[in-house]
Amino acid sequence: MKKLVFSLLMLMFLVGILAGCVSENTSGSSEEGSNDSGGEESSDDGEMNIAVVPKLVGIPYFNASETGAVQAGEELGVNVEYTGPTQADASAQVKVIEDLVSKNSDVIAVAPNDPASVEPVLKKAKDQGIKVMDWDTPADKELVDLSVKQVDDEEFGRHMAGKLVEAMGTEEGKIAILTGGLSAANLNLWIDAAKKEFDENYPDIEIVSEKIPTDEKQQVAYQKTLDLLKSYPDLKGVLAVSTPAPLGAAQAVQEKGLQDEVSVVGSALPNDSEPFLEDGSLDTAVLWNPKKLGYLTAALGKMLAGGEMPEDGQEIENVGEISVKDDGKTVIMGPPADFTKENAGDFDF
Amino acid sequence: MKLSKESILGLIALGTFLFMALLAPGFLSSNNINSMMFQIPEFGLLAIAMMVVIVTGGIDLSITYIAALAGVGAALMLTNGFGIFPAIIMAILFALACGAFNGFIVSKIGVSPILVTLGTMVLFEGVILAITKGSSISGFPDAYSLIGNGYYLGLVPFSIVIFAIFAIITGLLLSKTSWGRRVYMYGSNEVATLYSGVKNSKVLMKVYLYAALLAAISAIIMTSRYNSVKVDLGSSYLLQSVAAAVLGGTNIHGGYGKVIGTIYAVFVFQFIRNGLNLLGFHSSLVDVVIGSILILVLTMNFFSDKFKKKQEQKNASQAA
Amino acid sequence: MKSLFKQKEFSILAIVLLISSILTFVSPVFLTVGNLLDLIEGNVVIGILAIGMTLIIITSDIDVSVAAVTTAVAVSISYLFGFLPDSWISVLLLFLFAPVIGLVMGLFNGLLVSKIEIPAIVVTLGTLNIIAGLVLYITNGNYVNSTSFPQSFLSFSNIEILGIPILIYLLAIVAVGTWFILKHTLIGRSVLAIGGNTQSSVRVGINYQRVKLFVFAYMGFLAGIAAIAQTAYTKAVDPNGMIGLELTVIAAVVLGGANIHGGRGSIHGTLLGVLLLAIMQNGMILARIDTYWQNVVTGAIIVIAVSYDQISYKRSQDKLANIEVEA
Structure with missing residues (x-):
């Protein structure tokens, strides 16, 4: 173990010395420039x-x-x-x-x-x-x-939130938020905007649990929604952000026959969501072209x-x-x- | 003339290089060569780390998440105002902790590595998620970005110098030290190794620590190159690194594997990926080509082994 | 009763029961028939694949291409829907075609493993890249949703017998069938024998290559059935929907007590492994565990389960050794 520590230290020292000679550009960068300059014009x-x-x-x-x-x-x-x-x-x-x-x-x-x-x-x-x-x-x-x-992220998130409330037909109740993945920056922006919209304009809406990741997979969204429906029997709405998530959520609602009790709004493509839009298991798909x-x-x-x-x-x-x-x-x-x-x-x- | 597995693979690497140089426009441009040199180290280090583990007959499925966690360690230090040096130390410490955890369960409790690392893969991913809440950490000092983006003496990418140093060190450790010899011994027959008075658990522990160390170095290069760290940092390298190690001649059941073979395999992958991209191939076809090459090379190995054996038999019978 | 405790599967059963009772305590919904059926139905695909994987792992190999093969068959099914008439015969034909397509891919793996003697993990890593890449290239990742499915298939997937969905029966048939093959056929016994001790089993005249070929071909066959189950369950074909599933399948098998070094493993153990993973997935939301900590909990449980299993295995081996010495 001592040897390991010692060799590690030596290594650091060595790398440290090397690092002193590091620069941002190659010394030969001038010739490169002449090679490439033609590309810009045509x-x-x-x-x-x-x-x-x-x-x-x-x-x-x-x-x-x-x-x-x-x-x-x-x-x-x-x-x-x-x-x-x-x-x-x-x-x-x-x-x-x-x-x-x-x-x-x-x-x-x-x-x-x-x-x-x-x-x-x-x-x-x-x-x-x-x-x-x-x-x-x-x-x-x-x-x-x-x-x-x-679209404008803020507007988009708020728009989805508004659509969900519209679909629920009531300004109070429990809703859940599904997302494609926890680390998707734009999805997070929309969710934050939607949350703000709920906070400011519909204070009686309660968001259960943190946003729930679905690995960008319809099947995962489907299973998580089934679990949500059981865990929160009085759930009124699901906001599903990322394109496969609303489909999975809607499929769960469709299968349990809860089209009238639970509203689903999310970002999805129209062709994929058609079978769910038809019977109302998905209320509105919001996206752009x-x-x-x-x-x-x-x-x-x-x-x-x-x-x-x-x-x-x-x-x-x-x-x-x-x-x-x-x-x-x-x-x-x-x-x-x-x-x-x-x-x-x-x-x- | 006898060629080792590694030299044949080296020729294949050279072949793909020439092939792409002929076909792909701009493959030989100084620009492209440069960007390939920047792309190789992060993957190469992970592949070597994987190779060392595979030599013991194990596998480390958590390696990319160890790297990501190490990256998070460095990022946390950097964004909280610490210098580059403490950040690097922290990255290494994070990785070593993960490696020690894997090593402990593999060597002391004796659970098979694929199981342990399957579990720790999910575990480490969870730890990163819990720390970062899934968002990326970014905004490192400019000096830090020189590690992955700078040039050494204005000539070669600094990261490839680091890669070369660690490749050589790994080669030396495996072939010249008693630890290295024990790694190979353990890989070929763990029971015999134990009875010959080797403390298997110590050897194994160091293997997982060393793999984690390499992962940390790779993480430092990656975070510096991409200027940020997220839970999926380098996650696409997991199966690729196993493939590179095996293509490089490493025996998946342990006991055999050379650094140079793995490096050749990394080159082959790099040339193919880059060349096909330049040719405008659909990205998913790149996977198809890499998969086919993996199988083809090993099939060729099989037949050449068979051929050699036949020749030997012939020679033997002729001699008799 | 004593033999039950000694069985290796007992430790995993204990963990399943422990987590179940915690969940029952935390959430009243957990122990309801509806939830349990949902939970099992949601894991039929993993269950079928895990059963096939058990055979492979018993012979001390591994197959990381299962998810890709299943996806490829599912995509083929969606193309077949275009040709088949909308009637019950089509559903039957599907049960003929899909397993055969899977079987062909499994045979390809099997031939490379048995005849060319390339290690299985490498072969299947290669075929994973090839198959997944081709599927993505051909389909361009496009969904096929239920609007283009024949009505007969949709009504097939909605069948319930005695309140239990048809897919669960499918899993049961696969499980019992495979158990029968393992216990009562020559090739099945050979699988166990080769896993137990390759050299001595070859010496007693078991054809090593044929057994290897069999387990991979059978895996492909089951992947074909799993593809039908997946299509019936999601009522859509998503070429990206199963990426990474192979690791879950392998995790389920090894959690269920199959030894990656071969020789050990059983169908009921594997099913328990699938159940454990399913309960953890299901329980995270029911137990209202914070999103960001779910993976930490899952990972920790896997690590603890495999460690515990190994420790108890070691202990029983030690005891065995003691008895032998005393005798």
Whole structure:
């Protein structure tokens, strides 16, 4: 054991000495610059390359935004590459971005899994003259050239809370909150906003237990909701944040035949929630149009690469009127969209 | 000419490198080489840690959560105004505590490692959740970020220097010290090792401590590189590190495994992942390719072993 | 009665009973028929997979590709729904197709393990990557929900006999069937023999390769059945829905007393292991344990359970040794 401690100390000492020689840049960085400078104006085939990085690939929500982004690429004549990790893992996502930086994209738009973790790599991208933006979930504000948001987080959370109260038809009673995962920053923002709304405007609503994680899985949400219904027989409503959670919650309500007793409101895609909206086990799915979000991201990416900035109230084709916040670089796509029994069939995502 | 398993894998690594260099645009750009060098250390350290445990015939499923917990330790110190040095110590202490816990139950109580670490995986994840409430801790001093993002002497990434140092140390520890020899002995036959007067429990305890130490170093690099720590820090590396160790020739039943083999395997994974990304492959196909390579290489090993045996038999019969 | 106490499964039963009684005390809802049925039905898939995994672990191997195989079969089922007519025959056909698809994947694992002699954890790690990657690539992760399911399948999944959901009967059939195979068929006895002592069992003429092939193929077969159960239970097919389930399955099996080094393990022990995990999951919300501490509690219980089990096993071995010496 003594030996171990001793060798550890030696090691620290050694590393300490080494650390003295660490610098931020390579001494050979000048030659690198000459290599890459060509990429900014026009890449090899003269087309603009816009990389759009979702939190992960292979889930319906980000598939829908992929459709939008690719469509924008075709219509606007830019190269859109839509790629991301297969798991919502911060380090895997950073690797994907690093590869994109190597590829000399003109613009990289990221939906960060963990805003802080993409900071270094986005800095690196900027140093090479790549324009960076975030979409879906904000990254560090100082760093990005443009930030595309689907809705205002505060408004979205409060809106969901309001919808739940509306569906319950009463301003008192017990409700539970399901979330995709405890560490999802945007979900937490919405939940906090929703809680604020309950606190300020509906003080008689009691939230049972802390927010309950569902691992982004419908089945887990289903089982936890079953448990909740048993544990709190007088439960009036469930607020389910993250796209699979409302489906699981609604399935539990459907199976127990409690459509009239328990209201479920959450963020879900209309196609997935249709079977639950139909019989009222899911009252309202609140979200935005992810296809439009993908389209908007790619479209704004093109503007950014061309040196333009969007303006407040500007009309974007296929998306609609956008608003730009006071800082001049936060773009908000629009108000949240409600999907209900009546309109859920009209969408193709 | 006889080639060891490791040298063959080294050739495969070289082959994939050349293959990607030919096919993937920008694979050889100084930029890309650089970013690969930044990506290798964190995964490489975890793979080596896993290898050391596998050599004893065990496995450490909690390794990525040990790393995450170590990262949390460092982050807590940094965000509370302590310097880099205390933060690093704290990360190592957190990890060693986890390692000691695993080591105690494996070596003293004698529960099989896969069970213990399956439990501690959930346990450590829980501890991190309880500390962080699931949110990420970020905002470290700039100097700290140099560990994972800086260059040594302006030439090579500092993190790869750290990785090289620990790879060499691990190699030396395993091959030159009595502890290292006992690790291999224990892995090939624990009963015989015990009867030859070795204190198995001490050897094992140190294995889990050492794996945890490597996890802590990896965590320091990761937290510095990503400038934050969250409960899932590096969680995607868990099965990958087992795959790298095994592809590197480590015997999953224990008794055999070399650092250099694991490093070659890490290179193979890195080149494939990076190259396919540059080629614009769908990310899920990258997994398919890596899985196929794992199986193909081991199948090749099997047939080459068989072939060798046949040759030997032939030679033997000819001699007779 | 004495033999009951000596049985290895007894310690896990004791823990199950202990936690159950605590939960009954904390929450009156726990010990209701409705809750228990929900709890079992929710774990049918894990139960079926764990039974298959028990056989593999008895022969001292492991299969980490189960969740991926099950997902792949479930996705295949959702494609099959497009071709099959909406009638009872389709449901029957499904019970033919799904296990066969799983069986093929299991055979692939089995061949690599038995003929090519690659360690099982490596083979299945490889097939996990390959199958999960292909499933994600082909489906792009898209959900298939109940609107595209044939009515006959939906009504099948809602059947209750004597108030008990059909899926629970499915688990019971799988459990009894596997128990029968283990106890009363040659291949089943061989599984136990190989796990107990590979060398001597090979010497008495058991075909080692064939047994290995069998356990992996059987695992695939059960994964096919589990896929049907999963589809019937969630009434949706989610290509991402089972990621990481393999670790839960393995945890259940080893908690149930199967020894990862082979030779020990039983169907009823495994079912107890599944039950223990299920109760803990269920109990967290019923007992109103703080969200952030749930994993700490789960992890601690697993560690304590396996340690306790090992200690009591060691003690019984010591006693055995003593008796032998005295005799």
